[in-house]
Amino acid sequence: MIQFQDVTKTFGVRTAVDKVTFSIDHPQMIGVIGRSGAGKSTLLRMINRLTPATSGQILFKGENILSLKGATMRRWQRDCAMVFQQFNLVPRLDVVTNVMLGRLNGHGTLKSLFNIFSKDDVNSALAALDRLGIAQEATKRAEELSGGQQQRVAIARALMQDPHMVLADEPIASLDPMNAKIVMDALREIHERDNKIVLCNLHTLDTARAYCDRVIGMRDGKIVFDGAPDALSTDVAREIYGADESFNEAATSTAIDNGQSSTQNSAGAMTPAAAAAG
Numbered sequence: 001m002i003q004f005q006d007v008t009k010t011f012g013v014r015t016a017v018d019k020v021t022f023s024i025d026h027p028q029m030i031g032v033i034g035r036s037g038a039g040k041s042t043l044l045r046m047i048n049r050l051t052p053a054t055s056g057q058i059l060f061k062g063e064n065i066l067s068l069k070g071a072t073m074r075r076w077q078r079d080c081a082m083v084f085q086q087f088n089l090v091p092r093l094d095v096v097t098n099v100m101l102g103r104l105n106g107h108g109t110l111k112s113l114f115n116i117f118s119k120d121d122v123n124s125a126l127a128a129l130d131r132l133g134i135a136q137e138a139t140k141r142a143e144e145l146s147g148g149q150q151q152r153v154a155i156a157r158a159l160m161q162d163p164h165m166v167l168a169d170e171p172i173a174s175l176d177p178m179n180a181k182i183v184m185d186a187l188r189e190i191h192e193r194d195n196k197i198v199l200c201n202l203h204t205l206d207t208a209r210a211y212c213d214r215v216i217g218m219r220d221g222k223i224v225f226d227g228a229p230d231a232l233s234t235d236v237a238r239e240i241y242g243a244d245e246s247f248n249e250a251a252t253s254t255a256i257d258n259g260q261s262s263t264q265n266s267a268g269a270m271t272p273a274a275a276a277a278g
């Protein structure tokens with residue numbers, strides 16, 4: 001479906017993504033892990049053309065999406081919806097309008113300019129919010145919602161784009177464990193029910209293990225692991241995170257340790273029950 005060939009991004013002398021080559025042959029939920037600065041965000045942003053690649057190709061159905069321009073590029077950007085750590089909603093706009101903004105690229109410029117949405121758009125937005133369990137918040141301003149609710153609005157907005165794939169850049173990094181679980185469950189559901197590629201940057205190993213079919217480990221701009229979560233041994237994790245013998249998976253865990261009872265299982269994974277309890 002999508003092939004990355006020697007995709008590279010340099011910022012000055014710094015190589016953020018270094019000749020990355022891999023392919024996604026069928027809809028998978030993929031977690032990209034690695035420590036800060038490994039190149040995870042840059043990789044995701046190149047797919048959606050938010051960051052221009054320096055060299056290489058990204059082929060989707062045989063077409064190099066890195067050379068798309070104008071309307072076809074915008075079309076591509078709509079086809080790969082982004083979800084960000086900081087939600088990127090318009091705070092003062094109501095929730096349903098925020099969701100409908102996902103449709104803007106699909107309308108002509110004039111229609112976009114005047115913010116005109118059809119009744120269909122409103123109904124689709126409400127359906128998307130309902131699917132995320134927050135239809136009752138539709139008329140509130142986005143800024144009135146909790147972080148977890150705002151991220152669900154952002155995912156509903158992504159669904160409005162009817163994308164081929166969802167690219168999520170640390171979607172749960174600003175959330176507590178319970179909301180992290182709700183958001184990850186929602187992304188997993190989009191993958192399973194809609195059969196879409198979900199490519200998700202995650203700071204923590206445990207979440208990747210719990211939710212993803214495939215894990216890509218990046219270090220210094222390179223892919224140093226690409227495989228099933230089961231194949232991700234502690235040694236491999238050490239290599240990805242560039243840690244020494246003292247490396248402990250708990251250090252990359254999402255779960256909050258309240259000092260009394262651990263919210264992690266033995267592998268440090270955020271289990272649904274543990275996350276809810278946390």
Ligand SMILES: Nc1ncnc2c1ncn2[C@@H]1O[C@H](COP(=O)(O)OP(=O)(O)OP(=O)(O)O)[C@@H](O)[C@H]1O
Pocket residue numbers: 011014015016034035036037038039040041042043203
């Ligand atoms: N706009 C930019 N200008 C200059 N350097 C950048 C820019 N964006 C990223 N970089 C550099 O590229 C490298 C990779 O950054 P990137 O944000 O992709 O890492 P990351 O894995 O997403 O890290 P984090 O986990 O902290 O989000 C880093 O060294 C970073 O400093």
Ligand SMILES: [Mg+2]
Pocket residue numbers: 040041042169170201
């Ligand atoms: Mg990042």
